[in-house]
Amino acid sequence: MVLIIRERATLQQVEQMLQTLELYIKIAVDIKKGILAGGGEKHAFCEAALLEDGSRQRNIWGADWIPFDQSITYESIINILPSQNNRSMLIQDPAIRELIKKITQELIGGYAPESR
Numbered sequence: 001m002v003l004i005i006r007e008r009a010t011l012q013q014v015e016q017m018l019q020t021l022e023l024y025i026k027i028a029v030d031i032k033k034g035i036l037a038g039g040g041e042k043h044a045f046c047e048a049a050l051l052e053d054g055s056r057q058r059n060i061w062g063a064d065w066i067p068f069d070q071s072i073t074y075e076s077i078i079n080i081l082p083s084q085n086n087r088s089m090l091i092q093d094p095a096i097r098e099l100i101k102k103i104t105q106e107l108i109g110g111y112a113p114e115s116r
Helices: 011-018 043-052 094-108
Strands: 003-005 025-030 035-038 060-066 071-073
Touching: 003 011, 011 025, 011 094, 025 043, 025 094, 035 043, 035 094, 043 060, 060 094, 071 094
Parallel strands: none
Antiparallel strands: 003 035, 025 035, 025 060, 060 071
16 A cells, blocks of 8 residues: 655554555655655555656655664665666665655654564
8 A cells, every 4th residue: 555645654554554565665755845655565656656646756766664673775776867867776865865764754753563
């Protein structure tokens, strides 16, 4: 289930996003709007939800959120954006990684659902 999170998520929303992969949540973050889409099997599903919601492609970056240790990995195929000097699945720009971390922590951070 992919949810668009615009304000602090509830524990129930985090649990819903965890249903697919159980240990982590695939997310796509719109770094301009300060929102994210999370859940589902692929970052592309989250990206599509944001695009349908009006986000611009150039502002969307993919990552994984691991709620159990509150960590983020910044790797996704949707991050291969040569036009933005990102030729890797890993987000190269530390400023973009920091924005993603800040937005993610504000919207879905702090929850550590029961171990599965």
